[in-house]
Amino acid sequence: MNNSSIQTKTISNHNIITPTGTIDFINAELLDQEIQHSFDQNIYNIIIDLEQVKLITSVGLRVILKTVRECLKHTGSLKLLHTSESIQDTLKIIGIKFDLYDSLSEALNS
Numbered sequence: 001m002n003n004s005s006i007q008t009k010t011i012s013n014h015n016i017i018t019p020t021g022t023i024d025f026i027n028a029e030l031l032d033q034e035i036q037h038s039f040d041q042n043i044y045n046i047i048i049d050l051e052q053v054k055l056i057t058s059v060g061l062r063v064i065l066k067t068v069r070e071c072l073k074h075t076g077s078l079k080l081l082h083t084s085e086s087i088q089d090t091l092k093i094i095g096i097k098f099d100l101y102d103s104l105s106e107a108l109n110s
Contacts, residue, residue, distance in 0.1 A: 006034050014045040014108060016081075020052040023060030032063045035070075044076025047107050051082030061094060068096070079107045 004021030015038040019031055031048075038046055046067060050056075056064070064078070071078045079099045083091070091098055101107035 004030075006030050008034055008038070010043070011104075011108060013043065014047050015041075015043045016047045016049060016104065018049040018052070022054055023056045023063070025057065025059050028057070028059040028063045031060065032066070035063070035067050039070060039074075044071045044074040045079075046071055046076070047079045047081055047101075047104070049081040049104070050084065050087060053084075053087065056087055056090060061090070064098075065094070065096070068098075079110070081107050 004019065004027045006017060006019045006027070008015055008017045010016070017031070017034055017038070019027065021027065023031060035046060038044075048064070068078045077099065079101055080091075081101050081104060083100050088100065099107075099110070101110070
């Protein structure tokens with residue numbers, strides 16, 4: 001049984017995307033669709049709140065990398081919020097430095 005979901009809200013010129021559970025093959029596609037919906041609205045400042053995410057698989061990492069490239073191409077940014085230590089370790093393995101934040105206000109104001 002899949003207990004994952006994805007919610008999005010807009011604050012200022014940022015879309016805050018909040019997935020839950022595991023970002024695996026199925027949920028990575030849903031996350032990608034939600035991010036693409038932001039891009040369709042010309043919103044290229046994305047904050048992904050990972051507080052309720054337990055695991056990101058390689059497919060989920062690919063979505064995050066693709067999002068970084070698209071955001072930067074449009075002078076936007078991707079910021080990761082509430083990233084657990086285990087997910088931070090996974091991100092370090094791929095060798096790209098991400099903008100990590102502990103609070104939404106910090107992420108919005110940076």
